[in-house]
Amino acid sequence: MLVLDLIGVAVFAASGASAAVAKRLDLFGVVFIGMVTALGGGVVRDVVIGAVPPLAFTDWEYVTTAAVTSLAMFWLHPQVDRLRRTMLVLDAAGLGLFSVVGALKGVDHGVPMVGAILVGMITGIGGGVLRDVLTKEIPVVLHREIYASASLLGAAVIVASTHFGLAKQVPMTIAIVLVFGLRLLSLYRRWSAPTPRVGSTSG
Numbered sequence: 001m002l003v004l005d006l007i008g009v010a011v012f013a014a015s016g017a018s019a020a021v022a023k024r025l026d027l028f029g030v031v032f033i034g035m036v037t038a039l040g041g042g043v044v045r046d047v048v049i050g051a052v053p054p055l056a057f058t059d060w061e062y063v064t065t066a067a068v069t070s071l072a073m074f075w076l077h078p079q080v081d082r083l084r085r086t087m088l089v090l091d092a093a094g095l096g097l098f099s100v101v102g103a104l105k106g107v108d109h110g111v112p113m114v115g116a117i118l119v120g121m122i123t124g125i126g127g128g129v130l131r132d133v134l135t136k137e138i139p140v141v142l143h144r145e146i147y148a149s150a151s152l153l154g155a156a157v158i159v160a161s162t163h164f165g166l167a168k169q170v171p172m173t174i175a176i177v178l179v180f181g182l183r184l185l186s187l188y189r190r191w192s193a194p195t196p197r198v199g200s201t202s203g
Contacts, residue, residue: 120155
């Protein structure tokens with residue numbers, strides 16, 4: 001789980017650093033945005049459930065992975081930009097992993113079912129929301145694409161399975177694959193959440 005968790009951290013750090021590079025931030029800005037994207041959701045989760053200090057502040061592997069990945073993106077972003085599809089696949093995998101692990105951590109800390117599902121979603125999407133806010137963008141999860149809803153669904157599946165006393169391993173795998181598959185399918189089919197119809201006014 002630690003290895004998978006660190007892979008997710010690296011993927012989200014690359015996502016954040018790439019967004020910072022696109023905004024033409026300096027070295028510190030790129031590393032900072034990358035680290036916030038990778039660790040932000042987990043920090044918010046730990047604060048919400050009372051697991052303080054947050055894991056990102058006590059386990060050096062998380063901070064180091066996020067920082068090194070962000071530095072690599074600063075220097076290698078032209079080459080990485082060519083791997084956009086690969087990054088989207090890894091991002092979808094990271095979303096599934098973080099959503100499920102976050103929900104389980106909520107359950108382990110005694111958070112009720114609905115709260116644990118929201119904790120899972122916050123873990124999955126929190127870093128991306130912070131990234132978009134810091135780079136002056138409307139968070140992607142609020143205005144297009146199937147992202148937050150996929151995270152919410154995966155978190156709900158794993159929380160429901162623990163409520164019914166099922167072993168964690170199989171439901172975890174199912175929930176992660178569900179988030180991963182739904183995210184990729186929505187990208188392939190260009191699905192997005194409904195938006196309000198705004199009529200034009202005359203005169």
